[in-house]
Amino acid sequence: LRSLAILVLCLPQFDAFTVVRPRTVRPRRVAALAASPPSRPPFHRRGAAMVGGWLATRLRQRRWRVLRWLDARLERWRRRNRPRRIILVRHGQSMGNVDSSMYESTPDSLISLTERGFAQGAACGLQLRQLVGDESVRFYHSPYLRTRQTLLAILEAFAGKRVELAAEPRLREQDFGNFQDLTRQDREMRERLRFGRFYFRFPNGESGADVYDR
Numbered sequence: 001l002r003s004l005a006i007l008v009l010c011l012p013q014f015d016a017f018t019v020v021r022p023r024t025v026r027p028r029r030v031a032a033l034a035a036s037p038p039s040r041p042p043f044h045r046r047g048a049a050m051v052g053g054w055l056a057t058r059l060r061q062r063r064w065r066v067l068r069w070l071d072a073r074l075e076r077w078r079r080r081n082r083p084r085r086i087i088l089v090r091h092g093q094s095m096g097n098v099d100s101s102m103y104e105s106t107p108d109s110l111i112s113l114t115e116r117g118f119a120q121g122a123a124c125g126l127q128l129r130q131l132v133g134d135e136s137v138r139f140y141h142s143p144y145l146r147t148r149q150t151l152l153a154i155l156e157a158f159a160g161k162r163v164e165l166a167a168e169p170r171l172r173e174q175d176f177g178n179f180q181d182l183t184r185q186d187r188e189m190r191e192r193l194r195f196g197r198f199y200f201r202f203p204n205g206e207s208g209a210d211v212y213d214r
Helices: 027-035 043-080 115-132 145-158 182-195 208-213
Strands: 007-009 018-020 138-141 164-167
Touching: 115 145, 138 145
Parallel strands: 138 164
Antiparallel strands: 007 018
């Protein structure tokens, strides 16, 4: 032991190893250190530890009670503020509905409404205004151009009334791919019927299951 470089003692009262710097250590002293029982901390330290543990337990219990109270209040608020009705509206007639070749050169998200589509949106707005009356209204809309144009036509009937608007990308319609070749699109439509409409995924697009997931 006279050539010992580092002595590492693992003592019960410490959380980590106690490292003794290199020095000459007598064998009897090492045996005495290893055999001696760990000394207990002073009473005031033990009392402080007991009080600290009791306080920590009380704080945890109080925290969980507060969290449960907040959850209950939030659930009651949600129940009171649920919408009375949910109305689904499709966009008006678009240029893609009239000429499907538009999808070959124009991104689906940039297809605009026709004049008839704007008129349909305005007529829909009048019906919605009559239906909801003075109730509060919040519109969630797809970011696609034709949907936003339909919303603008609907809002003409809500002039002077405060409404809330929110764009929601998950409301967009199924993605059939990027620029869509009509010949290839017809072939894919027939293949979808054989494969299954819900699970067939269009190249660079989505399946019905993908739309369901979002």
